[in-house]
Amino acid sequence: MVYPLKVIVVKNWIGPKKSLRVLLASLLATTVMVGPAWGWGRIGHRVAGKITETRLTPTAKAAVDALLTPGESIADVSTWADEVRRDRRESGPWHYINIPITEPRYDARFVPKEGCVVTKIDDFRKILADTKAPRIERQEALKFLIHFVQDMHQPVHVGHRDDRGGNDLQVQFFEKGSNLHSVWDSGLIEHANHTEKEWVEILSKAITPEQVEAWSKGTPADWATESLEIARGAYQNAPGTDALKKGAKLGQPYQDANLPFAEKRIEMAAVRLAWILNATFPETK
Numbered sequence: 001m002v003y004p005l006k007v008i009v010v011k012n013w014i015g016p017k018k019s020l021r022v023l024l025a026s027l028l029a030t031t032v033m034v035g036p037a038w039g040w041g042r043i044g045h046r047v048a049g050k051i052t053e054t055r056l057t058p059t060a061k062a063a064v065d066a067l068l069t070p071g072e073s074i075a076d077v078s079t080w081a082d083e084v085r086r087d088r089r090e091s092g093p094w095h096y097i098n099i100p101i102t103e104p105r106y107d108a109r110f111v112p113k114e115g116c117v118v119t120k121i122d123d124f125r126k127i128l129a130d131t132k133a134p135r136i137e138r139q140e141a142l143k144f145l146i147h148f149v150q151d152m153h154q155p156v157h158v159g160h161r162d163d164r165g166g167n168d169l170q171v172q173f174f175e176k177g178s179n180l181h182s183v184w185d186s187g188l189i190e191h192a193n194h195t196e197k198e199w200v201e202i203l204s205k206a207i208t209p210e211q212v213e214a215w216s217k218g219t220p221a222d223w224a225t226e227s228l229e230i231a232r233g234a235y236q237n238a239p240g241t242d243a244l245k246k247g248a249k250l251g252q253p254y255q256d257a258n259l260p261f262a263e264k265r266i267e268m269a270a271v272r273l274a275w276i277l278n279a280t281f282p283e284t285k
């Protein structure tokens with residue numbers, strides 16, 4: 001497969017290098033303001049969160065409840081990390097990891113110095129487990145952990161570096177302008193047209209005990225590699241065809257081929273988040 005290399009050319013640029021960085025940063029900020037795709041849409045995060053809630057041990061549930069504001073649920077706080085993203089600039093790179101799509105697996109050498117979705121899952125899990133850490137830090141760690149386990153299961157959050165995980169790949173999704181990242185964040189899920197409650201039921205029922213056993217192992221790095229493998233398929237309109245090009249028309253065949261992957265990844269995120277939380281707050285004898 002051939003992936004077009006995106007080259008940013010700043011014409012007529014005059015000025016020192018430092019200012020170029022400022023300009024690029026402001027261009028990026030403008031793109032962000034226009035509305036980038038930041039993770040599963042609200043419904044994807046909430047559905048995964050609701051399924052996780054049903055899979056917690058009593059001890060883990062009590063520990064989570066004690067950290068959250070009374071009345072708040074995992075589903076409620078699952079989008080918090082996206083909501084604070086503008087104010088918490090340092091957290092931007094933590095929602096994803098971009099690596100060349102042709103790489104066989106996630107590798108630590110692709111992690112920027114700011115950290116990424118894989119390293120931050122480890123970092124926040126440690127803070128959450130540290131009963132000596134200040135409550136506010138553990139509370140934030142819980143909220144980040146919930147969101148990042150979900151984000152990293154969104155295949156193009158372990159996405160192609162040259163198009164920023166599909167954000168720069170404009171496509172037509174059911175004849176509406178979109179980009180590949182957005183199709184995966186929310187397009188596939190929303191097109192299926194179920195309510196949040198229906199999704200929770202559908203996906204909860206689909207999870208088998210054998211799957212829970214198979215999914216409750218590995219490391220965030222392993223799960224990132226799974227996302228990368230699915231992301232590779234996301235760049236094809238049908239298996240075995242050339243990589244999607246700008247303006248590609250994605251419709252029912254793409255929906256039918258890829259919605260099952262999106263569903264499976266939400267199920268896996270839900271099961272693994274519960275697994276992590278249950279292990280972080282073990283049952284005492």
Ligand SMILES: [Zn+2]
Nearest residue numbers: 038039095151
């Ligand atoms: Zn996110």
